[in-house]
Amino acid sequence: MDARCGSCQGIQRIAGQRLIQRSSPTRALAAKRAFQQRSKRFCVRAETLGAGAAGKVKKVVLAYSGGLDTSVILKWLEDTYNCEVVTFTADLGQGEELEPARAKAEKFGVKEIFIDDLREEFVRDFVFPMFRANSQYEGIYLLGTSIARPLIAKRQIEIAKMVGADAVSHGATGKGNDQVRFEMGYYGLKPDVKVIAPWREWDLNSRSKLIKYAEDAGIQVPSSKRGEAPFSTDANLLHISYEGNALEDPWVEPDESMFTRSVSPEDAPDKPTYVEIEYEKGDPVAINGDSQSPASILASLNKLAGDNGIGRIDIVESRFVGMKSRGVYETPGGTIMMHAHRAIESICLDRGEAHLKDEIMPKYAELIYNGFWFSPEREALQALIDHTQRFVSGTVRLKLYKGNVTCVGRKSLYSLYDDKVASFEDDEGAYDQKDAAGFIKIQALRLRTLGTNRSPIV
Structure with missing residues (x-):
């Protein structure tokens, strides 16, 4: 146990005395040693969670995009902690070339550089399970940014274990949700890891200070970064988000030039597009009869939806950290998947x-x-959700038109829809309408009782 942790030492002395008093010498000694080990583990975890950046760091794995902010963070980590930095860049389908991130990291002298293509894992193990639940935060947000963070955190921890790093770092600010999402993942997968969150530590609290630090460190600052950006973006294969600055007034309509993944619904084709999506156990597996991998399916749906002006939302959401924020999102393929999945579930x-x-x-x-x-x-709810998807298999036909998605057909071998029972024509005795009278009387019993005993006072 760390000699600096006085509170743990005090607990150990008291508990050790009680163990000796209550047990035989041999058993008491064994129990005391066991307790010391537990106390030591608790002390390490408490110090890690409570001390934050305090203490020496030997090697840190940085979630690195190659952009200005994370490049500054890379240099700041080296300067502040005098530690080795390992960079990790995740390809989640954000649609940009990632090799420049390697070149920038090499320029800093980084020896261990990881650029991982996680697109298939992202869609298969994170996006699809989420869509099986028809997930929408506050009834509208399809969680495009949220669902990417646990995978990034997971891979960071895997790399940290692989290279023997004792710390991880991210570029999320101290006002947003992402700092929470990253760090919940870190601690959940490696409880004793040190987490360095530069935006909560440094004094580079303005764009001018950040740029000055970058220039002093020899980091190239693109001309587009010198002024105040009109908004910030975050992208992956599921969506792209736009937040901040020009969008902070919730009354002001976003400029059309901002959108990158969809045409304006007004400019979408005047003729509808039809698409058929095949499902197996709650997940899409084919488009128009063409079997594809999870990432390919989402990419194909993104193209279909974007061409038809589908997937834009403009919302004010409640952040976990306590404030409200305005976000504009494009989730074209995800919007189609939400409609399609609900449609196949409706009959299965x-x-x-x-x-x-x-x-x-x-x-x-x-x-x-x-x-x-x-x-x-979350894992318990996932198990329940996945259990319901055992028979969610079949095909959905959708009509895409000027920003709208309409289900116009659905079929399944496991369909619970019986046209003979549902028909308004002669059902040949499949459903006796006279039976409804007794059903209604039983269902109405409590309402009739309430109406009798709580008659309105006029």
């Missing part, structure tokens, strides 16, 4: 299953939004 799920899913969805979405992907409650 029993009413009780469907309604239960609708009840738990807000909690599930909130867990993802707040950064609790690796929590036991």
Whole structure:
């Protein structure tokens, strides 16, 4: 146990005395040693979680985009902690060339550089499970940024273990949700890891100070970065977000030139596009009969939706850290998937299953939004959701037109829809309408009782 941790030493002395008093000498000694080990582990974890950046760091894995901010962070980590920095850049389908990040890291003298293509894992193990739940935060947000963070955190921790790093670092600010999402992932996967969050530590609290630091460190500052950016963006294969600056007034409409993944609905084709999506156990597996990998399916749907002006939302959301923020999002393929999945579920799920899913969805979405992907409650809800998807297989036909998605057909071998029972024509005795009278009387019993005993006072 660390000699500096006086509180733990005090606890150990008191507990050790009690153990000796209550047990035989041999058993007491063994129990005391066991307690010392537990106390030591607790002390290390408490110090890690409470001390933040305090203490020496030997090697840190940085989530590195190659942009100005994370390049400054890389140099700041070297200057402040005098430690070795390992860079990790994730390809999540953000649609930009990532090799320049390697060149920039090499220029800093970074010896261990990781650029990982995580697109398939991202869609298969994170996006698809989330869409099985029909997840929408606050009834509208498809969680495009939120769902990417646990995968980045997971891979960072894997790399940290691989290279023997004792710390990880990210470029999220101290006012947003991402700092929480990253760090929940770090601590959930490696409880004793040191986390360095530069935006919560340094004094580079303005754009001019950041640029000055970059120039002094020999970091090239693009001319586009010298002024105040009109908005900040974050992108992956599922979506792109736009926030801040020009968008901070929730009354002001975004400029059309901002959007990159979809045409304006007004400029979309005047003729509708039809698409068929095949599902197996709750996940899309083919488009128009063409079987594709998870990432390819999402990319294909992005193109179809974007060409038809689908997937834009403009919202004010409630951040986990306590404030509200305005965000504009493009989630073209995800919007199609949401409509398609609900359509195939409508014929494959029993009413009780469907309604239960609708009840738990807000909690599930909130867990993802707040950064609790690796929590036991999220995993428990996921198990329930996945159980309901065993028979969610079939094909959905959708009509895409000027920003709208309409389901115009659905079929499944596991369909619970019976046209003979539902028909308004002669059902040949499949459903006796006279039976409805007794059903209604039983259902209305409590309402009739309430009406009798709580008659309105006029």
